[in-house]
Amino acid sequence: MLLRELKKGVKELFAKLKSFIDEVFGFGEKVGDHALTPAEKRWKDKHRKIQKKLERKKDPAKTKRIKQHEDFVEKWSGKSIRTLTKIEIANSLKGFTEQGNKIAKLIEDGEMLFEILNESTFKMAYLESGGKLSNYKKYRIEAFSYGDINYFREDKSIESFMSELIHEGTHTLDYLEEQRLFELGKSEAEIDKILGDIYSFEKRAYFHERAFQIATEMDVEYKTIESMLEHIFYTYP
Numbered sequence: 513m514l515l516r517e518l519k520k521g522v523k524e525l526f527a528k529l530k531s532f533i534d535e536v537f538g539f540g541e542k543v544g545d546h547a548l549t550p551a552e553k554r555w556k557d558k559h560r561k562i563q564k565k566l567e568r569k570k571d572p573a574k575t576k577r578i579k580q581h582e583d584f585v586e587k588w589s590g591k592s593i594r595t596l597t598k599i600e601i602a603n604s605l606k607g608f609t610e611q612g613n614k615i616a617k618l619i620e621d622g623e624m625l626f627e628i629l630n631e632s633t634f635k636m637a638y639l640e641s642g643g644k645l646s647n648y649k650k651y652r653i654e655a656f657s658y659g660d661i662n663y664f665r666e667d668k669s670i671e672s673f674m675s676e677l678i679h680e681g682t683h684t685l686d687y688l689e690e691q692r693l694f695e696l697g698k699s700e701a702e703i704d705k706i707l708g709d710i711y712s713f714e715k716r717a718y719f720h721e722r723a724f725q726i727a728t729e730m731d732v733e734y735k736t737i738e739s740m741l742e743h744i745f746y747t748y749p
Contacts, residue, residue: 576609588670594628604674605681606635608727615681624684626662627676638662651747657683671730679721686713714744719735 580685584604587597602616618624629637638648642660653678662680664673686707693703707713718740725732734740 545694548577562646578729580653581608585730591670592666593664593668593670593673594666601677605677607722609678609720610724611682611685611722612678612724612727614685615678618681618688623660624662624681624689625660626680627663630666630738634663634665660684660686671728674728675721675725675730675733678724679717682717682720685715686716710748711744714748715741718744 569586581604602619605612605616605619607613615624627637635648637658638653638656639645641656641663643653643656647653653667654672655662657663657680662677662684664676664680666677688705690707693706699704718734722732722734722740735741
């Protein structure tokens with residue numbers, strides 16, 4: 513047993529060493545695009561697109577959903593998200609992840625409220641809801657949830673807005689669940705045990721946001737779960 517574990521450990525060590533060498537000398541899939549020449553980067557991007565097309569052919573239903581998403585993003589590219597209707601916002605979230613479907617229903621049912629604000633009004637709302645000015649400056653708050661009301665910057669791109677809707681919508685779902693548990697007579701300690709601490713709330717929000725990004729094939733903010741967790745523990749000390 514010990515020998516097998518030792519062999520396993522040595523194997524993992526060499527795998528990590530190989531990965532490190534590949535990174536340093538420019539081999540393998542993990543090489544950053546910044547290390548490529550413009551021609552190599554164009555070839556790599558073209559190869560990725562071809563690969564995506566091949567993968568989409570295996571799942572026609574997914575292909576249709578992705579196409580609808582791309583058409584929606586193209587339609588609203590460069591336009592203000594303030595002009596979106598509630599129905600358009602809800603429909604844009606459907607069909608990719610279960611969490612997205614839940615949040616779309618919240619919006620349709622009027623249980624998730626949101627404000628799309630300019631910079632000064634957004635900042636004022638953040639501070640009035642109890643946010644700290646130091647955090648606002650340090651992290652450049654992009655969106656936040658306060659109870660069942662969610663606040664977004666009006667200068668967001670449509671894809672960023674959709675992604676943030678999943679994140680803040682997850683907080684809204686947690687808030688509504690918290691209220692439901694209170695109504696059932698649960699104590700604050702019991703609710704904390706069920707829903708967890710601030711890290712649990714943020715891990716859920718970031719996880720579902722990342723899952724939505726992957727499902728819609730938009731740019732994924734955190735390439736790995738590890739980098740996502742690192743961000744959470746840094747931002748929410």
